[in-house]
Amino acid sequence: MLKTEELQINIGPQHPSTHGVFRMIVTVDGETITDLKPVFGYLHRNHEQIAEQNTYLQNMPYTDRLDYFNSMANNQAYAMAVEQLVGIEVPERAEYLRVMMVELTRILNHAGALGFLINDMGMWQTQLAFGMREREKILDLFESASGARLMCNYFRFGGVVRDLPPDFIPRLKELLQAMPAFVDELERLLRENEILMQRAEGIGILPRDLALAYSVSGPVLRGSGIPYDVRKAEPYSVYDRFDFDVPVGTVGDVYDRFLVRIEEMRQSRRILQQVIEQLPDAQGGHINPKARQNVRPPVGDVYARIESPKGELGFYLVSDGSGKPYRYKVRAPSFINLTPLGDMCRGYKVADVVVILGSIDIVMGEVDR
Amino acid sequence: MADVTITVNGVTFRVPAGTNVVDAARIGGISIPVFCYHPRMKPVGMCRMCLVQVGTPRLDPATRQPMLGEDGRPVIAMMPKLQTGCTTPVSEGMVINTESDEVQFAQKGVLEFLLTSHPLDCPVCDKGGECPLQNLTMAWGPGNSRFDYNDKVHFEKPVHLGDLILLDRERCILCARCVRFQDELADDPVLGFDNRGRNWMIISKSDPPFDSKFSGNTTDICPVGALTSADFRFKARVWELSSKPVVCTLCPVGCNLSLDMRYDQLMRVMPRENGAVNDIWICDKGRFGHRFIEHESRLTTPLIRKGGHLVEASWDEALALVAEKLAAVQSSRGGSAIAGLASPRLSNEDLYLFQKLFREYFGSHNLDHMPGSAADVDYDEHGALMGVGKGTNLMEMGAESLVLVIGADPEEEAPLYVLRLRAMLERGAKLVVANMRPTKLDRSATTRLYYQPGSELAFVRGLLRAVFDRVGHERLHLKHSGLEQLRKTLSDLSVEQAAELCGVPAETIRAVAQALLEAKQGLIMYGAEARSAGAGMSESLGVLAALTGKVGKPGSGLIALLPGGNSRGALDMGVRPDARPGYAVLSQRGLGAREVWPALREGRVKAVWIAGLDPAAQLPAARAALEAADFVVVQELFLTATAKLADVVLPAASVAEREGTYTNAERRVQRSRQARQAHGEARPDWQIIQGVAQHLSELSVPVAVPTQRVEESSQPVGGKGKSKGPGKTTAVTVAEPSTWDYLTPSEIAAEIAERVPGYAGITYSALAATGQGGDWGRQTNEAIFYDGTNYENSEGIGIQLPNLIEGQKTAVSLGLRPLSKPAHERSLLLVSQSLAYDGDLLLRGSLLERQIPQPYVALSQTDADKLNIKPGDTVRLDSAAGELTLSARVVDDVPAGVALIPANLPNFSAAAVQTGPRTRVNLVKVVTG
């Protein structure tokens, strides 16, 4: 037995595999990780303070920039918070449009996340390009509806800013038609794939109890076997009208999270198909015409949450009766899901760190705010 | 007054009797929308917006007791129709409903009618964003209008009501707030209504149009964008502005202002509420006269004279040169060869450091805050000694108080006092105005009297004698000395003799004296024309206040209207040759400004440092002296005539670019904040002074600790000078020479608080307290009705200093100097009239510049006839000092025997003829051709 000495190394903040400016202080004993300390804050940009200087409406485009993969989901959580604070009714059609956009977001997020995960495993860009190709189709839909691909700023208090363009639904149907082929191909190539199994199976296990203790959410939590999904646990918007399943993993390793995400894409497609079927006609209105955007909510506070693709995204707002939030707090899933990284990595090899990190699926814009 | 119980929308609470329904409901937190009603003015019920349902308990005709219903509660008799809340006073048991369908129907109807002709041009309207009509339409208005959009009445858009105020007749909702402000509050009834029906409009009735010093306030209180100021029109939107709290330095009132800045640019000036100073108003001089701060001719870099020309230099270079030159003069000729003049518009910190530098480094007392003209009046000390007591608030004074205005024209010297005095009158105060000539304030006076020109001192002596005859010294609660001398002086002149001298009937003098004695609170306000009678005037007024017991208590005392924004501060800080800070009289006085000029020419003084004064523009003597001087330093905002003669010109920061404290006429110290970045490289005056001091210490100039001057009188006494004889002298501990490393003005203020008597406790944090700032402002339920009226004072209302005799152990000298016989060698008395819009450097670049008159001499009809002078004739004035040619005006308001000239006009100086504060002149018509 060789006598070894512990060594501290930095991964990041500038590193291709850290998904942004993120730093991990890793203590290694040879190749084995004995401790890992995540260091956040390199992308801190005073998001919450800025939001407290802005009017409620002016914050809507700022929420786009939290998790820039899922601007629609961020919009929805924030819009819901303000609507609850003010007491704004949302027309039914608008709710359906919102669900449509957020489920599309879920698909594009998972397509991207899986692509990046495989990229992190050293299988290079092929899978990422696959994911990006699908994501691109959805971004194109977003662009035609909202005018922007990433920073959509599509939601308003009481609905969405504009109704769908005329060709949106046909194109969406086309996309959903082609989607199983993509997901199946993805699964066919990767499920039980030798390289993937070696890098993913049994790696980065997050046991159930630890997952609960760290209050992680989203695919990470479900990968650990806990069937918790805000859409089911506390149905918001019109989610109670849809039939869908919540996939869960068994072990809680990287592979389980991978499988959960693939299945969630399928479930989102199911929801989207139901949305198209149930979508009220345009007379329902895409926005509540009585809803003022320049809101001055009554004094009070509110916490609104949704199941964003990354987990539970919540906005906590306190109003002092003025046109600007007195307190604006984001419960960011990326941030909270990242906290158990040290426990997930302990005992594994240095090379596994980037894979485990990739399986959590973070966006630093949301972690640091 | 007793309280009455009322019920508004089912909520019962008590309000003071006599309150109107609008204010009463507001006490209970219930809003009744209003347009024409304004709490500072009498209600008129013109706009009908405040219609509410009102009911009173039904009285039993037999017993006059409220009838009780079956449930045991009084039966309410609702009035058959809606009542205007603003004109309905509350009564016991009144029931008011502000939310019923009927009321809402009326409110919607009124707004729909108001909007029938109101253009929907909010995006271009300057009021947009702080417009009560917008607010009320959003809150109470109908969603749409049944009127034809194309049926709106259109007028030509802006009409100039005056130079400063423009009217948009389409937007006007005819609430008459502006008309009533001018009639009731400002007493300039220059606005009125014209025409009728849909052509009903506001017009200006005066010539020149909208002739009022307070016209800007009408744009504030206008509930729509009908009145806009030429100064702010289309400059910015109100929500882009950030308001910076500053103090006005243009006159001794010290109004609290809000400089509304967009980034670094001044957009407009708004009043900041301060009940003890300016309430919610400001005058036009303050509102429009702050354009100097970004005038393009402001100095931006230090200038050094090289080869006869002023060339740009670095600060280091300029300060080093100043230090070197001054040190050289000091070492060769002694500190007394250096003189310093500092303007009364500088802050207390600047003035304190200025005199500290001179006294500590140079050992020189050659300090002054006046330009050194022959017309400079004596230092006013009684305004501090017998000044208004701590806690005086004109807002709270009314019945049982009397204001004696003597030899002053507040309209021109300190305009806002007109509003404040008139508000006191409204509350029942008495106002006695005594002047040599009619002023605008006379119209408001309860008693007005005119003494013979030049006889104001005789008039005051008459008053004193009348008071003394009646009560003797029994109301004199102060420790005093010289009572016998006073008795003797007064016995020299009977009331009748005084009456004869001053031309005011003896009964009137006795009546005024009696009124002053009867009033519980008495203020004596005196201005430039009174002070030009000499130091004997303020002294006599001080004794009058003391004898009548109007000293040392809130609401009583003297208010001296001194020129500039901070003359009181300059006196307090000891920027004068004969006293240290806190009126500590020096046994050996230095040279005042008036002596500095000859001394410069004679070579007794070699170097002079002028901060913010421009003597060369007005005084040929100063000009010659500065040309003869070895070394002249000028720190200024502009390249003035004086600065052009300087060897080093240092650019100073204006009031908007620095922090500082200022002491106003009522001895209230107020803090002004920085509103914008430095203009070019300009630095605050205190930094410049400190910079020179630091360079001096680098030259290792020994600090001139004035050991020989330790013997000083610690007794603060006024105006006696040497005639008083040596006072109680004590050894004053000379402070350790300081290190001159103040980082902020607050550190200087802390030192002032420590060292200057009376300023104890005046720290920046104490000044920031808002305390009883006023009951007005952007309170939540008031903001929408009075939006745009003013700004809430969140930055401090200042602290009033105690006057020097409060808690003072030393006795007040009652001795009076003898009454001098007026000389009559020449026929006319030359009187310099202070004007609000004069040649003040600070008016540069403002719209008020157009209102500065051309030089003239005004004569009475009598004198004009006697001398055969027609208006517009060219006349020549000659005095013992010289001659002056001017254009003549014949004015009704000028009494016979007076030649009235405006003081301090640009490019005009009466110095050629002035022999002192009072000059007698002869006047001849110049026949040309």
Place this chain on the structure above:
Amino acid sequence: MIGQLLKGLRTTFGYIFTQPVTVQYPEVKRPVRERFRGRHELKRFADGKERCIGCSLCAAACPADAILVVPAENTPDHQVSYGERYAATYEINMLRCIFCGYCEDACPTNAIVLEHQYELSFYDRRDSIYTKEMLLVPEDQGHGDAPPILTQLERRPSPPAQIDL
């Protein structure tokens, strides 16, 4: 092992015969959708007058404080837009702009429109300030008649006869 390799290669060869989904930017430019929010333009009316009336509502709506409007007053000799006010200075800082489109929403005259131009690179930060000259469309590209609300703002003479319609 061999089987899995062949399975993978089959996919690879399968993609040889499909069309690429990428485009060769910058030679080929991807068309944007109708609603795309790109660079701003200041529009004009058909008669060449500027639509912008200098009301600064866009600047008020802007969450990023990217817009500066300095208004000035129209004179009869210099009538830039309808009504009394026009924008003497109109600047957008493209480094601050987040292309949220709130300025469009806030504009009462549809003067500012986010158009489809998206290539906004510059070598100097100072070039990120787009001035009114850069943003304003040429005079011949105006469209539409001024709505009544704006024509109403025009100065009209006030003889009583004209009021009575």
